[in-house]
Amino acid sequence: MTLLSQLRADLADHAGKSLIRRRRTLDTPCGPHAVVDGRQMLAFCSNDYLGLAAHPTLSAAIAEGAARWGAGAGASHLVSGHYAVHERLEARLAEFTGCERALVFSTGYMVNMGIAAALLGRGDAIFADRLNHASLVDGALLSRAEHHRYAHGDTAALSRLLAGSTARRKLIVTDSVFSMDGDIAPLAELLALAEAHDAWLLVDDAHGFGVLGPQGRGALAAAGLAHWRLLLVGTLGKAAGLSGAFVAGHADVIEWLMQTMRTYIFTTGAPPALAHALLTAIDLIERGDALRATLAAHQQQLRGTLRLVQWQRMPSTTPIQPVKIGDNAAAVAAAAALWDDGLWVPAIRPPTVPPGTARLRISLSAAHTEHDVSRLTNALHRIEATP
Template identity: 45%
Template structure:
């Protein structure tokens, strides 16, 4: 299983010319990051995503992708993409507003709306763009955004872009959210939350969020990035699983994780989508992602219907894995799904744990600030349907061994 392959020397393309004076601060800041244990590696992957991955020439069992259902390397997606590329060419060539919205994008938007059981959807080149553009369009100066403190960077940036007042509430604290909404009555309000939190693996109280949104006449946007494909009888996510689709007016998500392709979406009422086509700058002023990518995403969404066993088996195995770690006394911070953080605390401790796991043949990345708060660094284990029960057992053995 473990092989070494030939790789070209790292950074061989780099021209080491001295920095001009105006950029010297960059070197100082890089030194600071290294000194604080926050320097991030820039790894090169060979081959495709799978239960194993070759990173910087080293073959490792892969617990560091978001390919939750194993579709990223699936040849059926490759075939769908090739067919669309042959028919429609590779590049989209323009913003969707102009001539970039191809037949493949149109089919994809229909497939997303069908999956979520809503009237309409709009696709973006990334999930990041979907969140940031949608939030920045929905609210502006004078309005209020209530945002969970653990929300993803794309939500945080959307909040900043909007220039609305941003009130951050403690993670999943519904009493704090209620008070915040009561204190901002009469203004346009947007509540925004991940459904499955990307670093903690915790789940938002969706029914309570929907209830608060209704009672306070606030808009509610739920980002299903890590839940799409994994949760819900149809695989549309946690909103479906919680049975509160009617209470969540705006859903965003990504096509880059369980869908195995790339791109992002917002979905909901027809008027919402029509309005965003006039206002979402990240959609209007950005070239559509390639039609081939849209076709691959559509193929994966079709597979959600016929391969529901993948999400069921993934969640069953994840529950067993979490149970084993918790029973052995590992700190997994309330994780509830296929994302399992191993809380290490200091950045250096997370890096050391990740390195030790790599020495034992596993890839699980260290997550440090700014992705998580200071002192809350962790090793993020993401499980995929591609992992066998034996894979999970060997990782659990290794984690327990490093813990004792």
């Protein structure tokens, strides 16, 4: 069998397991009401939790940034691609998150791919929640440290692993809000374990930043946690409505990461125009209590009105509201039925989630309306009841 024929066979195997993914093409800006593949749709699949992605103030800010700073950075940050506006953004993010210093990246995947390898190596150990994002898993593998995975949210199991480890250096790694379940990690318990076992604690707050905590400062602020052991990762393409990511923490730790992270050193800096617009995005998040209140009302409405019999709405107090179906093909069929009704809700299957837990992943936004949520719940009731 040739390489190409083997590849075709593997694709056919994926198709037989209902694992083929299809891209949809939008003809309108990001928002709940969109034209997708030529159809008018009501979307519940974006991470634009505060509805900022198409906010006119942000659109004006990025245009203003391009006029002031041009289109690109031209080089890596450590060569000649670091601009005054990058410096201002990092200072603003540090202040906003209550950390001493922050470092900005082009994507969250780049942050998570590089941190573990900068802090650890052979002879060290990583302790990771089994449901962590793929970028955290890949970053752990790149570090060459021992990689221990504990059952989701099981701090007792983590405690046993830490107690039995003889590694020189230890790193506990977790999502704050788990992107496919919508639940929140036991952050206070994790920090207590990090202190007890002299470990770093890396928290990926991709889905908490902008949504949780006072003024949207994130999951750590919501839990009232601050410590030099903490490394906070936040992404800027979800609640912030734009693109990019950052890591924040103790000044000495951030300096070390800047000096050693390959994903920072060996890549072109993000466009300064984007940094200019992100300063406005942070202001909008800080003043966004009304948006967060609307988002919370949508979550409460969905939890209060969705009454499922065969499927299961998974417990979540965040904008991610998954409905577990189980079977891959059944989840795909449910998503297709919703699509036929004009509702865009993605079917999530392995390897994104464990086998047997395929689901519909509902993402709520402050840009949705009460009527939008009612339309979704009515459609879910009708489709679940249809043989």
